[in-house]
Amino acid sequence: xxxxxxxxxxxxxxxxxxxxxxxxxxxxxxxxxxxxxxxxxxxxxxxxxxxxxxxxxxxxxxxxxxxxxxxxxxxxxxxxx
Numbered sequence: 001x002x003x004x005x006x007x008x009x010x011x012x013x014x015x016x017x018x019x020x021x022x023x024x025x026x027x028x029x030x031x032x033x034x035x036x037x038x039x040x041x042x043x044x045x046x047x048x049x050x051x052x053x054x055x056x057x058x059x060x061x062x063x064x065x066x067x068x069x070x071x072x073x074x075x076x077x078x079x080x081x
Contacts (some may be wrong), residue, residue, distance in 0.1 A: 033064040
């Protein structure tokens with residue numbers, strides 16, 4: 001009987017650490033998105049901006065935008081639940 005309690009406690013602790021790791025990754029993703037969007041806006045006004053650079057930024061920005069909306073969606077679902 002004591003073994004199931006220890007297993008349940010271990011599972012809870014692992015779940016808490018997993019959630020913390022996901023939250024930190026979400027913060028890093030949002031910070032990267034802000035930095036890339038800022039760099040994209042600054043570089044688009046310079047003479048260095050071209051189609052290849054635009055495609056490179058879009059390739060990195062769009063997955064982060066999708067990640068941002070997923071974070072917002074899951075946070076809203078967590079609040080509504």
